[in-house]
Amino acid sequence: MAIRLKDIANELGLSVVTVSKVLREHPDIGAETRKRVLRRMRELNYQPNLAARSLVTGRTWTLGLVVPDLLHPFFADIAKVISSETRSHGYSLFISSSDEDPDLEMQEIKHLLARRVDVILVASAQRSVDCFRMIEEQNMPYILIDRRFQGLDANFVGVDDEAVGGLATSHLIEQGCHRVAHIRGPEVSTALGRLMGYKQALASHGLKPLPGHIVSLGASGDHRGEKGGYEAAKKLLSAKPRPDGIFCFNDPSALGAMRAILDAGLRIPRDMAVIGCGNFSYSDFLRIPLSSVDQGSELIGKFAGDLAVALANRKSKVKPKAELVTPRVVVRASSQRTPISAEPDSLS
Amino acid sequence: MAIRLKDIANELGLSVVTVSKVLREHPDIGAETRKRVLRRMRELNYQPNLAARSLVTGRTWTLGLVVPDLLHPFFADIAKVISSETRSHGYSLFISSSDEDPDLEMQEIKHLLARRVDVILVASAQRSVDCFRMIEEQNMPYILIDRRFQGLDANFVGVDDEAVGGLATSHLIEQGCHRVAHIRGPEVSTALGRLMGYKQALASHGLKPLPGHIVSLGASGDHRGEKGGYEAAKKLLSAKPRPDGIFCFNDPSALGAMRAILDAGLRIPRDMAVIGCGNFSYSDFLRIPLSSVDQGSELIGKFAGDLAVALANRKSKVKPKAELVTPRVVVRASSQRTPISAEPDSLS
């Protein structure tokens, strides 16, 4: 149905090998022959069958990416950057969402193994490292994104989560908050790192978390976290003493938290300052523009894409590499108590 | 490196064919043999090489999706739904962003052709239909998403854009707006359809657009449209007579427009009502919650996924099919002038 090398070879009275060499810009081909072949290829809009090529070369020029939720701007951004970063090197990218379901994710990864992608990239929802041992057994290079696992020496690209927690918390303290609370995320490395950073920042200011000032986001079914943030903030509002600042695990939970605070008749940031994490695109347009820690999703995507290309080109295994992106605080109204040092991502 | 059918066959003293049949659940295989083979496959975590299979069967169980911008929640949602909808049928999905660049999109489509995906899905940024003629020449089934082209009889799944424009405009009129303006999008079917619906709705109320009340979004470099919306709204604010309602091509442009209106010291919706299109997730959390026309991205994704699976299963070409999703208005504060008929996508 589609045109094959053989068709062009027959038409031009050449061998398949010769045409194949022209295709791959092999040097030892006569100028005249090359021209004839190229012209015919263009006329027929010939597209080489990459599956056939893969079978011979053992490389598919294909990468696989699994994220928890493609709708989440953080992961969408990473996916987009990885795609465009690797496309220029000739790769195509399989993308899928796991919906935070470890089994679904595992199934997707098996698919990618069967497809013999050159590298697997995954922002993982696994609870154990079994899945990665499986990948390693198949000698498939892989890169963890955003979330890592204890005891697993793997390639990793993500933000420095302790720095995230530290920056956010210190910022609130510097804005005059004396009782900074934390709405923490689930039992994954990102949430744990931010929690750690939060505690360390408090400690370095001679403080520690007050009782009831660390609340967990509700877990399942609401991974975007608005509802969880709302509920968590309600708990914080009834804590004694009441916090005067909240560092939220992510932006959606911060949105929920802000709503709860406003519903309770308090003012933001005067009575309660809020900072989230993710720096999502519409922060500036919110009822109260949301301060947030930027996780550098673009940089993460860029690093991950480059690393993937590098891994795909390597014959032998090398020591896994971890790249930590440095976060930065973007101050907006929700935490801005002092008039100075504004840095809103403003329009105009 | 990876395990092959042959390895398992040799180990078990069977032929490759037998093992292959077990793999594909072929009926005429002895119960005992089947059990032995399956057990060994599981032990070795055998993953069949799908590239090799494709070469024989001519099907890759692979789909390709190209969208203008994966970061845009509308397209991210569609991508996610298509992925999960088709995954259960055994398909993997290549996803890429064209950044609204026709050449980049064309290049991506050529890649997909070379990969022999079973179906191409594209929310296209093309200006002409050449690209689709090329796809047709290769006998590749394809589905247009969201945007269609005049004179091209192709499979299409998208929202009914005239209905979008009609619903939005009628809603503003019913809320008491007498001079409804429109911030229109670029020269693609979606923008043209919405513009048409806007005019028709005005006409059916015995009105027509006043001079200067249709303004174009600035084009390039800002396809998310906030800045364009801001500029466009500024023009509308200085129109005489001034509009008292704006139907914006999409939500980002509506955000920009609202900012311009507030900057000018006007109140929303009292002085100027605003409605967008897209119903993006965070509408409820905005300074002024944004009314919007929901485009039914989930339904679009579902239809497109199902259609793709159907096309992949068909041997012969059939008449292209167009599926139009019916939009619905989601009323929030930005257009709510009468106290009744609220239908916010509210929390709690």
Place this chain on the structure above:
DNA sequence: TTGAAAGCGCTACCAA
């Protein structure tokens, strides 16, 4: 119920 042979479209290797 099992398996031998042929071949999918391409590339690697070596000979002419």
Place this chain on the structure above:
DNA sequence: TTGGTAGCGCTTTCAA
């Protein structure tokens, strides 16, 4: 500079 041969891992067909 050109091309014949072999083979990538799998499925299809048909014979045993």
